[in-house]
Amino acid sequence: xEEQIVYEDNHLLVINKKVGQLVQGDKTGDESLLEAIKNxxxxxxxxxxxxxxxxxxxxxxxxxxxxxxxxxxxxxxxLTQMVKNREIKKTYWxxxxxxxxxxxxxxxxxxxxxxxxxxxxxxxxxxxxxxxAILTYHIIKxxxxxxxxxxxxxxxxxxxxxxxxxxxxxxIKGDLKxxxxxxNPDGGINLHARKLEFIHPVTxxxxxxxxxxxxxxxxxxxxEEEW
Numbered sequence: 001x002e003e004q005i006v007y008e009d010n011h012l013l014v015i016n017k018k019v020g021q022l023v024q025g026d027k028t029g030d031e032s033l034l035e036a037i038k039n040x041x042x043x044x045x046x047x048x049x050x051x052x053x054x055x056x057x058x059x060x061x062x063x064x065x066x067x068x069x070x071x072x073x074x075x076x077x078x079l080t081q082m083v084k085n086r087e088i089k090k091t092y093w094x095x096x097x098x099x100x101x102x103x104x105x106x107x108x109x110x111x112x113x114x115x116x117x118x119x120x121x122x123x124x125x126x127x128x129x130x131x132x133a134i135l136t137y138h139i140i141k142x143x144x145x146x147x148x149x150x151x152x153x154x155x156x157x158x159x160x161x162x163x164x165x166x167x168x169x170x171x172i173k174g175d176l177k178x179x180x181x182x183x184n185p186d187g188g189i190n191l192h193a194r195k196l197e198f199i200h201p202v203t204x205x206x207x208x209x210x211x212x213x214x215x216x217x218x219x220x221x222x223x224e225e226e227w
Contacts, residue, residue: 001040006066007209011075011202013037013053015067016211019188023058023067037069057083060159062174065092065193066211078201083156089197092151092161094137095190095219096170099147104138107164111157119177120163133157135164141223146173148223150194161191173219190219 007014015033017023022032038051054076056068068088070076082088110123110130123130134154141148147170151161159178165171166178172191174184184190196209213220 001036002044006211007207009203011070011072011200012056012079013069013071014196014209015069017059017064017067017193019062019064019184019186019214022061024055033067034069041071056080057088057156059193060162060189060191062188063191063193064188064211064214065191066090066196066209067193068196072202075201082198082201086154087198089195090153090156090193091195091197092153093192093194093213093223094149094151094161094165095146095173095223096149096165097147097173098142098145099170101139101147101168101170104136105168106134106136107168109133109164109167111160111163113158120157120159122163122167124167131155131157133160133164135161137165143219143222146219162189184217186216188214190217192220 004015005013006016017033022030024034025032034053034055038053041047041051052071054070056070056079059065059067068079070079110127111120111133112130114121132155135151137149137151139147140150162172162175162178171179172189174180174189176183192213194211198207200207213224215221
């Protein structure tokens with residue numbers, strides 16, 4: 001657990017989540033990062049009582065990268081409000097097939113969550129029951145068979161990046177749910193929450209955190225070279 005902590009102070013803790021880890025408990029019953037971190041802090045700091053830890057935002061189980069947890073109720077309430085106000089800038093990296101797409105593009109779609117298959121339905125026009133989804137991507141590296149996209153999220157919808165890129169004709173590598181031709185050996189997808197930028201909710205200092213990509217994936221390692 002210690003190696004996954006990329007930032008920590010008295011108020012918050014930021015984890016570089018691995019592919020397959022749950023950010024919080026779900027119906028699978030698998031141990032979540034929330035519980036694992038609580039247990040880790042309890043042992044490390046020799047805390048006798050319960051450890052307070054609040055989840056500020058989520059990323060999907062097959063995704064890797066940065067997740068913020070709050071260690072105090074004050075930080076949790078402020079950070080939750082900052083997420084609502086879009087005051088936390090989130091930058092993602094995604095690996096997609098090498099296709100002819102614009103170098104940079106702003107994507108605007110409307111997403112509706114299908115509860116039955118846990119998937120986002122994408123509409124190109126405003127549709128009843130669908131929420132506006134906006135992101136901007138830039139191609140920042142070209143590999144032999146793949147492109148590395150850097151993505152700035154304006155909205156935070158369910159499966160937003162996965163669904164919007166798929167609709168654009170470039171599903172994320174390994175993302176069978178959204179049209180990728182093959183799965184990845186680890187069952188994950190090549191989507192990584194790379195960077196977070198925000199004003200600290202208590203100290204008011206500027207925070208910028210970058211998460212290394214998964215080192216067990218050769219394509220990810222090639223993407224990170226020279227960065």
